[in-house]
Amino acid sequence: MTIYNQKQQEIAGIISSNAKVSHWKNWRWQLQHSVRDIDIFEKLLGIKFAAGERKQLDETIKKFPLSITPYYLSLIDTENYKNDPIYKQAFPSISELQVGNCEMRDPLDEDKDSPVPGITHRYPDRVLFQVCGVCSMYCRHCTRKRKVGDVDVIPSKEEIAMGIEYIRNTPVIRDVLLSGGDPFLLSDENIDWILTEIKKIDSVEVVRIGTRTPVVLPYRITDDLVNILKKHHPLWVNTHFNHPREITASSKEALRKLADAGIPLGNQTVLLAGINDHPIIIKKLVHKLVQNRVRPYYLYQCDLSEGLKHFRTPVGRGIEIMESLIGHTSGFAVPSYVIDAPGGGGKIRVMPQYLISWSHDKVVLRNFEGVITTYQEPETYENFFGNINIDDSGLLSMFEGAEDYKAIGIEKLLSDLNETIALVPEKTERIERRDNA
Numbered sequence: 001m002t003i004y005n006q007k008q009q010e011i012a013g014i015i016s017s018n019a020k021v022s023h024w025k026n027w028r029w030q031l032q033h034s035v036r037d038i039d040i041f042e043k044l045l046g047i048k049f050a051a052g053e054r055k056q057l058d059e060t061i062k063k064f065p066l067s068i069t070p071y072y073l074s075l076i077d078t079e080n081y082k083n084d085p086i087y088k089q090a091f092p093s094i095s096e097l098q099v100g101n102c103e104m105r106d107p108l109d110e111d112k113d114s115p116v117p118g119i120t121h122r123y124p125d126r127v128l129f130q131v132c133g134v135c136s137m138y139c140r141h142c143t144r145k146r147k148v149g150d151v152d153v154i155p156s157k158e159e160i161a162m163g164i165e166y167i168r169n170t171p172v173i174r175d176v177l178l179s180g181g182d183p184f185l186l187s188d189e190n191i192d193w194i195l196t197e198i199k200k201i202d203s204v205e206v207v208r209i210g211t212r213t214p215v216v217l218p219y220r221i222t223d224d225l226v227n228i229l230k231k232h233h234p235l236w237v238n239t240h241f242n243h244p245r246e247i248t249a250s251s252k253e254a255l256r257k258l259a260d261a262g263i264p265l266g267n268q269t270v271l272l273a274g275i276n277d278h279p280i281i282i283k284k285l286v287h288k289l290v291q292n293r294v295r296p297y298y299l300y301q302c303d304l305s306e307g308l309k310h311f312r313t314p315v316g317r318g319i320e321i322m323e324s325l326i327g328h329t330s331g332f333a334v335p336s337y338v339i340d341a342p343g344g345g346g347k348i349r350v351m352p353q354y355l356i357s358w359s360h361d362k363v364v365l366r367n368f369e370g371v372i373t374t375y376q377e378p379e380t381y382e383n384f385f386g387n388i389n390i391d392d393s394g395l396l397s398m399f400e401g402a403e404d405y406k407a408i409g410i411e412k413l414l415s416d417l418n419e420t421i422a423l424v425p426e427k428t429e430r431i432e433r434r435d436n437a
Contacts, residue, residue, distance in 0.1 A: 027220040035068045056094040067138045072216040085243040085275045096307035109344030118163040126175035136217040143303040171203040179210045195232040212240040214254040221254035238266040244284045259293040266297035279324035286333045296335035327368025
């Protein structure tokens, strides 16, 4: 049962004297009353910033706007708000204006890998499709801060149709990730339309949706929305919980509805200095996630976007956190620690090293306890598949679904079916797509 606690009642009452629990749990009411200026923020939480600090905060939100749902605002600990992980994710800091030399407007080159508006085609068989330009809250660590609050980035129906047409005309695409902004900020009707059109494309095998609404606007996960999503399986949803404090009774209810609808749930956490960069915090988070049928998917190193310098941790801190998870908790509760490579290189796993060394007949390994052991390689090994041609119609049954197999990148160097002995990165398919766009 979703909780409507005393603090939430007080905030709702300040917003509107006749506010009821039905208003609070209405996602459109929450959006309508999102906190977008500091005066309202101070009034709702009963705090007051000093004049000098207030001036700096005003300068920050001129460049990076403020928007917090009343629900997420209610999670802030007002007794210690400066150190509160909810506050730090939602409220501006003067540090956002201190742009480092290595920080970029579009560090992941999403715009350069965009063949048509809204589509980022980086990996061979999948695309990112930005179908919505708005969010229910402006996260201070957002990698797309360049677009936050910009009405010009809200895609029209015609632009979305162009993206769908690109997917239809590019049959190599088997996986579509709907992103934004937040796709769940679209109306039920628009979500249904987009999913229906994509489902008509035979080459698309699965659709994923990235959303933070279960975290910052859990009331958006309505029965009507869930009934629409159920029509479009196979469908996956990835959430974005960064701290165990975000997993509340309301968020649990939202996750329950999605999971009960047969939708596999994953979570992408960003490693943030002073918020979750401690092994105890991340372990508690992943445990709470799996309790609610959400599998930890990625732990992201914070991107090099403008204004995020104060959020970034050393990569070594992330490795330390991974060491505290691998072997110390259930394998399915351990995310992959990744760096989304600047320049559009994609996600690169950065994990602890467990393969210590190897020779012609054995490998040397270590486990999470530091125990060093060996694994004996087979004395004889014949690579059966390296001696056959998958174009031979008599053997295709062994390679079901592999008729269009084509090695790319490092895979090409390792493949027995390819004679390539060196790579020329300038001629990758991704770069050629850019050149031909």
